[in-house]
Amino acid sequence: MLIYLLKRLGLFLPTLLIILTINFLIVQTAPTGPLQTKLEAIKTEQTDFLQNHQKITTKNDLPIEFLNQLNHQFGFDKPLHERYFLMLRDYARFDLGDSFFKGQSVSQLIAQKLPISLLFGGLSLMVMYGLGVFFGVLKAYFDGLFFDKVTAIILAFFYAIPTFVLALALIVVFAGFRFWHIFPMQAILPDDFRSLSFFLQIKTIIYYFTLPVIASSLSGMASIAYLTKFSLMTEKHSAYSRLATVQGLEKWQIFYHHLIKNASLPILAEMPMTVAGVLFSGNFLVEVIFGINGIGRLAYEAAMMKDYPVMFGILYVFTLFGMAVQLIFDILYHQIDPKVDYR
Numbered sequence: 001m002l003i004y005l006l007k008r009l010g011l012f013l014p015t016l017l018i019i020l021t022i023n024f025l026i027v028q029t030a031p032t033g034p035l036q037t038k039l040e041a042i043k044t045e046q047t048d049f050l051q052n053h054q055k056i057t058t059k060n061d062l063p064i065e066f067l068n069q070l071n072h073q074f075g076f077d078k079p080l081h082e083r084y085f086l087m088l089r090d091y092a093r094f095d096l097g098d099s100f101f102k103g104q105s106v107s108q109l110i111a112q113k114l115p116i117s118l119l120f121g122g123l124s125l126m127v128m129y130g131l132g133v134f135f136g137v138l139k140a141y142f143d144g145l146f147f148d149k150v151t152a153i154i155l156a157f158f159y160a161i162p163t164f165v166l167a168l169a170l171i172v173v174f175a176g177f178r179f180w181h182i183f184p185m186q187a188i189l190p191d192d193f194r195s196l197s198f199f200l201q202i203k204t205i206i207y208y209f210t211l212p213v214i215a216s217s218l219s220g221m222a223s224i225a226y227l228t229k230f231s232l233m234t235e236k237h238s239a240y241s242r243l244a245t246v247q248g249l250e251k252w253q254i255f256y257h258h259l260i261k262n263a264s265l266p267i268l269a270e271m272p273m274t275v276a277g278v279l280f281s282g283n284f285l286v287e288v289i290f291g292i293n294g295i296g297r298l299a300y301e302a303a304m305m306k307d308y309p310v311m312f313g314i315l316y317v318f319t320l321f322g323m324a325v326q327l328i329f330d331i332l333y334h335q336i337d338p339k340v341d342y343r
Contacts (some may be wrong), residue, residue: 096313106313117294121279128217136228142325158223167215231263
């Protein structure tokens with residue numbers, strides 16, 4: 001196991017290096033790079049600086065000394081290879097640079113937005129796996145009966161409906177847009193949230209996050225329910241399950257003591273991608289629709305404004321998180337099934 005961990009950690013560095021190299025090349029070769037983006041923003045805003053510098057200008061009516069200052073700010077006054085190694089050094093120290101437009105470091109922005117995204121993602125995962133495994137076990141237990149057939153239709157609908165369509169439908173029906181006004185349209189926690197008592201915080205979270213969590217988790221819940229059922233059915237028709245039946249064990253005993261543990265391995269193997277997807281990329285659109293002030297909304301705003309440091313800083317954090325999640329679940333998989341050999 002130790003050898004496997006060292007091998008996986010050894011793969012982290014090349015993966016990060018490739019991602020950082022791609023990021024660097026995009027910034028250097030993009031038609032609307034950071035310098036051009038900054039200049040466009042300055043021109044649009046008609047800043048006082050430009051209005052007061054009319055003597056030394058370029059063909060675009062921009063002061064030469066100001067262009068030199070911007071080149072120095074973004075590092076374009078240095079050779080390409082030097083910029084590349086400086087970027088690697090900064091990312092190794094978790095110095096992700098400064099946002100072009102928000103006046104803060106990327107690390108500070110991510111640290112501010114990450115807790116709300118983790119809260120939202122954690123709630124979505126709890127609902128997704130809690131209900132998914134629950135319905136999957138019931139469907140396997142009542143295989144072929146009325147409950148199994150009815151839930152199959154419902155889960156198929158949940159699985160097929162796009163997340164953004166479900167989110168908009170929930171807003172129309174339950175957020176006062178057309179019918180009932182049970183929940184808010186925007187999941188923005190109040191400013192005094194941290195000063196509330198624990199129970200009021202729980203109540204506030206439920207009130208603001210019910211619709212976003214439903215929108216983000218139903219499709220995944222249906223997928224997990226199907227996976228759970230099929231895994232249980234595979235184990236149910238195995239030799240040891242039939243032997244337990246012959247020995248006179250009750251159906252629930254076979255499910256609880258034998259099938260569920262063995263059927264959990266495929267579910268656990270699927271978890272790393274699900275967890276990483278839900279906590280980050282999977283919830284991006286939902287965060288934008290419901291106005292959740294998290295990483296997804298930050299990434300959306302950065303993409304719209306071509307704020308490259310924020311975009312690539314988020315991608316860097318996602319990569320580290322995804323690798324860590326995969327490593328953790330590999331260890332858990334080995335603990336559940338010691339027969340798995342990672343050598």
